[in-house]
Amino acid sequence: MIKSRISSLRGALRAQGLDGFIQPRNDEFLGESVPDSAARLAWLTGFTGSAGLAIVLAGRAAVFSDGRYTLQLAEQTDGAVWERLHITETPPQDWLKAAAPGARIGYDPWLMSANSVTKYTEAGLAMVPVDNPIDAFWAGRPAPPAAPAVPHKVEFAGETASSKRARIAEAISKDGADAVLLTDPHAAAWLLNLRGADLPHTPLALAFALLRRDSSAVLFIDPAKIPPETQAHLGNSVAIVPRAGMAQTLASLRGKRVRLDPATAPIRFTQMLDDAGAITVSGDDPCVLPRATKNGVEREGARAAHLRDGAAMCRFLAWFDNAAPAGGLTELSAAAALRRFRGEAAEFRAESFSAISGAGEHGAIIHYSADDASNRAISANEVYLIDSGGQYLDGTTDITRTIWTGPGAPPDAVRDRFTRVLAGHIALARARFPEGTTGPLLDALARAPLWEAGLDFDHGTGHGVGSYLSVHEGPVSFHRLARPVPLAPGMILSDEPGYYEAGAYGIRLENLLLVTESPVGAKKRFLEFETLTLAPFDTRLILAPLLDPAAIAWLNAYHARVLETVGPLVDAETRAWLAKACARMEAASV
The missing domain is CATH 3.90.230.10 (Creatinase/methionine aminopeptidase superfamily)
Structure with a gap:
């Protein structure tokens, strides 16, 4: 089964003129946990660990993870198909540079940060953004999670969402930004005092958010996941926009300085902001330290x-x-x-x-x-x-x-x-x-x-x-x-x-x-x-x-x-x- 999946992937790469493809463990939120609908690495390789990636070339394939998963990697993957490598001892970009110097490598821009892509380009590889080819032939793919987002009461949070929005907005304003794009759903959860059940062990509602310097915000999430109680909790200062409407919302930021963390944000957002005519300002997610x-x-x-x-x-x-x-x-x-x-x-x-x-x-x-x-x-x-x-x-x-x-x-x-x-x-x-x-x-x-x-x-x-x-x-x-x-x-x-x-x-x-x-x-x-x-x-x-x-x-x-x-x-x-x-x-x- 794994061999047939790799064969299908290689066929898709040849059709697009690509020499290889990188499939990380994460989904578009670049987090440690992923819903079943985004478990592409496990589907492709059989490896279910929480960290790693696979690289498939025309004649070779490798799967990487860290020291926590050395034994699990050996147990769950076929050594006749995959080279099993320690991600620190053999960095993927180094392996790829040696295995296919100057190659055209496809990647899903929703699944890699700008910093991650830079490691490969600095290794002399031509990185080509593509729609994820795995999605085209993943039969029986599970449906995305549809659990509602719910309020996290202030008796547990210790601070209201409006207070958090105001102080984070003040912080980005002092740094000269007009808005910040929050691509980590933990940031949206903390900032807006929201929790959910989109993942089995982490109470998250998977969503992106935009916070403006006036403390108004946009939550990018399926409106069907926002029940009346949650809508009332968010109030009029937080707009609900489906993922399909992100490009239109970001278009309103033309000429504005938008803060984005290049280490944690999918590079697709950098591309979308560039298309919108916004000025992307690199900076850490401003919710990280207050949340910690x-x-x-x-x-x-x-x-x-x-x-x-x-x-x-x-x-x-x-x-x-x-x-x-x-x-x-x-x-x-x-x-x-x-x-x-x-x-x-x-x-x-x-x-x-x-x-x-x-x-x-x-x-x-x-x-x-x-x-x-x-x-x-x-x-x-x-x-x-x-x-x-x-x-x-x-x-x-x-x-x-x-x-x-x-x-x-x-x-x-x-x-x-x-x-x-x-x-x-x-x-x-x-x-x-x-x-x-x-x-x-x-x-x-x-x-x-x-x-x-x-x-x-x-x-x-x-x-x-x-x-x-x-x-x-x-x-x-x-x-x-x-x-x-x-x-x-x-x-x-x-x-x-x-x-x-x-x-x-x-x-x-x-x-x-x-x-x-x-x-x-x-x-x-x-x-x-x-x-x-x-x-x-x-x-x-x-x-x-x-x-x-x-x-x-x-x-x-x-x-x-x-x-x-x-x-x-x-x-x-x-x-x-x-x-x-x-x-x-x-x-x-x-």
Whole structure:
């Protein structure tokens, strides 16, 4: 089937005089998640990871992704058809330059940013914008999502949409722009206090928006997705225009200075603005930093969501600890049980991503997704990794715990790796740093205990998290290659170092951290982290001699807090289990 699809694509390319075609993972919103109707990369290659792209030439084809998906890429794609490549170690433009120097390469201008296209043109390739040829022969393509856009109440947002529009409009006006084109649906969601259900785990209404310097706005969305309640919420200052009417609306910007982010906007918008006679001004999406910097209401919402989520997680861990040694559990049944525990909260709306439930060797697949074909039993005396999260009206959660299934004792080699990961996790959680510090500068704190043993992990240490929005949110992250964006109070990031032994097990330990102002700092402002996530770590997997006294003190204080805050919210049986799981650890214990 895959071979026939590639054959059809190659025929379409020959008909247009093209030497190749680039198919990214993303849709026209250039985001991490895509609806089924836009999952072209998965349809073409079989690869379902959240990052990557494929390049098809007349005689060669390659599919690229990052270190999170190395094993998944090998499992899901045919090595006889595809060259499977690491996107950082072998950048696509370098591979293409070597494979087809000077070639005419087709691309869908809705699926690539101006910055992305520039990488290929700088490599000497002739980039040709075309209608996506895959759409012409994708039989049985799912229909686009049609869920309504709904208001996100100010009791959760902490600021009215009109106030947000006014302050963002003032900011772009000061920068000399007449308008800003917002191509990331997260920006429209935050700016207009809207949410939706166009994606399974992220409460988005997929839409573009235009904000003018007078704070009036246009939302580019199917009017059928705007019910009367949402229309009333938006008010008269926000016009609703279908996607088919975008060109006409943009034509009204002739001679106006329109801000557009060349890193996140499809290059098609640059072309449309040029056609309209507008003056395109490159600049960051002005909603990104305000959205990442949660206000007081959103911070309290995050704390409430994590307390609620902690109760669900602790109930799951207690249940799992009892059930796993007896057998009968599978990766899918365990993940389903956790979702049921979360679903008992009235504020719960969905998982924040499809749970990564990996037993044994599957835990080493960093973004493993169990399905009916891969689902395996969770056995006694092995490592089980569960990475999951919830979408609540007041916050988004993301937590990973690595558990020993028992009843026997874990091998010391596994305990060594687990403890080094935990030591790195604690080092980052305890960090105190001057204002202006960026995520890449702190990344090494979480890796140092692994580095001491000549070990590492091939993914970022942490990502930003939204407020009842995407579980992966920019612009901040703990990653050596991340943009150097200073951390600021109100930002929420994950702390998730790991270690992966291919074919054997995976370890990842994740909490969410809220950036706060530190009381320490006499001559300049210092910042630190408040840990939001509330669930114990599996102390059976800890080799205490590998933790210094400060790390053990942090762990004991954290577990005491979990017991104190979560204990009253769970049943007596879970509370008894929690008391044992949170028992104080002494430095001399082994």
